[in-house]
Amino acid sequence: MSRDRQEERTGFQESAPYHPDYDLQTDFVMVYGIDESMPERIKQWKDKGYIVHLMTGVAWGEYNDYLDGEVDGIPHWDEAQMDRHQQMILHGNKPVIPYMVPTISFGRYLAERIRIAVDAGVEAIHLEEPEFWVNGGYSEAFKREWQLYYKESWIPPHASPDAQYRASKLKAYLYTRALDRLCAEMKDYALQRYGRVLRFYVPTHSLINYTQWRIVSPQSQLVELASIDGYIAQIWTGTSRTANVYEGVRAERTFETAYLEYGVMQELVRGTDRRMWFLHDPIEDNPNYTWADYKQNYLKTVVASLLHPGVAHYEVAPWPRRIFQGTYPTEEGSGKERIPADYATTLLQVMHTLGNLDQNVTEMNKDPLQVGVLIADSAMFQRMKPDPEAPNPGKYDGTDPEGFQEEGDTELLDFSPFYGLALPLLKHGLPVRPLLLDNVRRYPGYLAPYRVLVLSYEFIKPQYPDVHYVLAQWVQEGGALIYVGDDSDPYHDIRAWWNLDQEEGRSGTKYHSPREHLFEQLGLKEKAGGAHRIGKGGIVWLNEHPAEFTRSRAAADRLRQSVHDIIAALNPPAIQWEPRPYFKMRRGPYIIVSTLNESVSEEPLVISGPVVDLFDSKLSVLSQVVLKPGEQALLYDVESGRPATGEVSLIAASSRIESLSESGTGFQFLAKGPARLQATARLYSKVKPVSAHYMVQGQAVSAAWEWDPDSQTVLVQYEHGNENNTEVHVRWSS
Structure with missing residues (x-):
């Protein structure tokens, strides 16, 4: 797991000067803010061996x-x-x-x-x-x-x-x-x-989040700027816990929302040489949750991100100072407390594991079906109720969910037209990818990996008509398009290319909605709703508003049935969709799993070992893992990751491990991490140790250790030193 900092696989942002208590030992640090202290802060972090970036609003x-x-x-x-x-x-x-x-x-x-x-x-x-x-x-x-x-x-x-x-x-x-x-x-x-x-x-x-929170940003327009080298996907519990509606129930669905958010961000770099870091945050801007709540939701976002293997670079935390020095409400509500020691250890384990996720990917349950739900920048452009007399909706940024309850605001915040298309499929185990409609005209072959697309113009609008020529060709060549919409959106009447005769000094064919132009390219100008065969492919038109599919199980089932029907009609032997209540993927020796609630089954998912639980502060070796609906896991497959030569090798640690070496009497390594925090490391060891110690100010301190004979691994527990460096020695013989 040792790597060169120049790879910039992991980083964090911090506005405060350097301090050993939140020295996470990632590859790079983003010094935040351009005040007078900026040059000195840059120097401090650079002196500690970091690659230094600057971040500012x-x-x-x-x-x-x-x-x-x-x-x-x-x-x-x-x-x-x-x-x-x-x-x-x-x-x-x-x-x-x-x-x-x-x-x-x-x-x-x-x-x-x-x-x-x-x-x-x-x-x-x-x-x-x-x-x-x-x-x-x-x-x-x-x-x-x-x-x-x-x-x-x-x-x-x-x-x-x-x-x-x-x-x-x-x-x-x-x-x-x-x-x-x-x-x-x-x-x-x-x-x-x-x-x-x-x-x-x-x-x-x-x-997705900007549209839901009613914020406008360039988003995919940045793809066209040669001066931009990449992005950080700012997705965390604060965005992903925003409630949405599924089968008539408004609730937080952190994993599912994060899965869709990371998915659409990956589309900004797919097929390009630009860099994307996925962000996680162990807490969030709302300071009113407990550590247990933060942890549960943090792990959901981590797993959601890892199920998108096209990205293997991560911002492991914004503001580590507020994580390791901040205080948050206790479970009893009697005051505030600092981060629990075991959670701090778990966080560091995950952060250092993220630096090793550039692995070959094996889908553990291979499914050839690729489904895209189309979304566009224009979704952000129509997020105000078109009523001059309506009250001005307030600003929602995730920090006061209880206070944002004005008349009609909650319903608008739900963003049900999008979630009505995505959640019914995602909740039944279909790997849905939000696709950028504007990329259809930017990149030849952008839609090639997908066999089924879901589209509605009731919450987005096509900026240019040529996207319809590409969509029509994709259907002709065997694609299955599910169009959902009843032309009821008042934004169909804006001044746009499909309303040419409404623009001063211009004339042309007027379409009531962009859907009519798309259907004309598909040869459906006079045809009604339902299923239609077109070339090698086909289309299903569900003539209703996409928000309707959030309102009940029966409505969600109608959308799911449409996917099943068009698959069966077009490609019965080639594509199959077997609904399942989980997502599971292997990236090298790492197994990433999320089970789904509100899905097709309430049965637990059993994963056979031996595996190391990377969400456990003790890095336990387990013979099997049982996950109930709504739970996540990040596991290390002991046999898959075992070195062929039998030498000492690192499985996971809550430190940056350097200088790992072995001799005839044992092995040693240098562990780096935030000062005075409890740390763990699990390693393959061909021999059972007899002792372990670490050095503190030149003195040897006995380290706790535990041998697992079945996996031939050893767990070592130690403490990071005041200067963030700890020498750890494990002896096979005296």
Whole structure:
């Protein structure tokens, strides 16, 4: 498991100066924030052997010197995002930190601040969370941008569906422009000044979450920017625990939501040379949960991410200081407590295991069926009720779920049109992948791996008509398309390419909805709903709104039956879908499993050993694992991972293990990790040990150890030293 830090497989972000208590010993660290302390913080982490990146907010931050006019003598408070009541949309109150309209002037300000980080020697820059809230679009700066972009006077976004759609489209463009200009300028500066190729990444929530929380961001538009080198998929319990509705029940479904979120983020890099890190967070921005709650949901997100083997790089934690130094409510509600010792050990085990997940993949239950549910950036553009008299919906960021209960807001937050298409299939064990509709026109063969697609234009809109030519060809060549929609969405009437005769000075064929144009390409202009054979493929039209499939089990069954029927009609011998209540995958010696509740069976899933439980702080060797519905596991297959030569080899550890060596009398290694934390390591050992110790300030301290004769492995327990380095010695003989 030893690796070069240059691989940058694992990293974390931290705004505080270096401290041994949260030195996670990953490959790189993202120093957060561009205040006056930034150069010194960069130096501190670099001196500890880290590859150092910089991260800062591109939509918000402590940029009050710019807002107050200290930078250029011109106040810029009119560039704060504003809602229709002329209230600033804030990220923080002390000091006042508004979300920004990314003007040209604001981009210049960020460039000058980031230039200091380039001078300090960082190797990469992360411009975090380009976010424009749906209920924004009322500031003077935004009105000016509207006039320049649309060449017409500003229209209040709440005035009509068309105004809302156009406002959101402009918001996405503004952040695309800001990122492209900023990244290109700083790359040019670094290369000319230092001969260094600077890399730029965008840490961003998933398209699913941004749509659900009603935030606009560039998302797949970033694929078209040559200046962007990759992304961090900011998916964690705070996004994935957002409730949705399935079979009539609104509830948190953290695993399922995370699975879909990581899936759509993988689509930003599939088939490209760009880097993607999947993020996990052992806690979240809402500080009101217990450690037990945080742990349960954290493990769900980890397993959900590992079931997407196209990515093997991870941000193991944002803000480790708040994990290892913060306090959270006790189970009894009598106060707050720091992280339990065994959970801290488990966290570190998982974090270091993540650095070794670049493994060959074997699907343990092979299923040739690949199903895509299409989604697009335009989902973010129509997330306001088209009623000028409706109350202005508030800002939801996951930190106050109980307080977001205004009339109609909860239903809008559910994002049922999407989940109505995805959850009925996912809950029955079908590996659903959210696919980016806009990528259909970007990448030839983008749809080739998929045999079944599910599409609805009731919550997304195609930006260009040529996607329909690709979809029609895919169906002709054997694809099965399930279209769900009743043309009831008021956003069908926006000014768009399918409404050409509504645009001034233009004429052409008018379609009531983009579905009509798609069906025309499929030869279905005059045909009604139901199933239709087209070439080697076919289409099923379910003439109802996709949100209906969240309302009951019978409704979910109708969607599932449509998938079964079209599969049977088109390719009976080639494709089979056997519903199952779990997902299971092997990546090298690692077995990743999630069982499903609300599924086809309540029977537990049994996995035979010997396996090491990587979610157990003692790294127990188990002869079998029994998982009840809704549980997850990350296991190490002892026999699959055993070294062929029989030498000492590491299975897992809650430390970064270096300098592992053996001699005739035993073996030793150097363990690195956060100071004073209890640590464990399990290793293959051809001989039963007789003793173990670790060094503390030059003195040998006896280490607890446990031999497992059946697996021929030994568990060693020790403590990280004050300086994060611990020498561990295991003896076979004295």
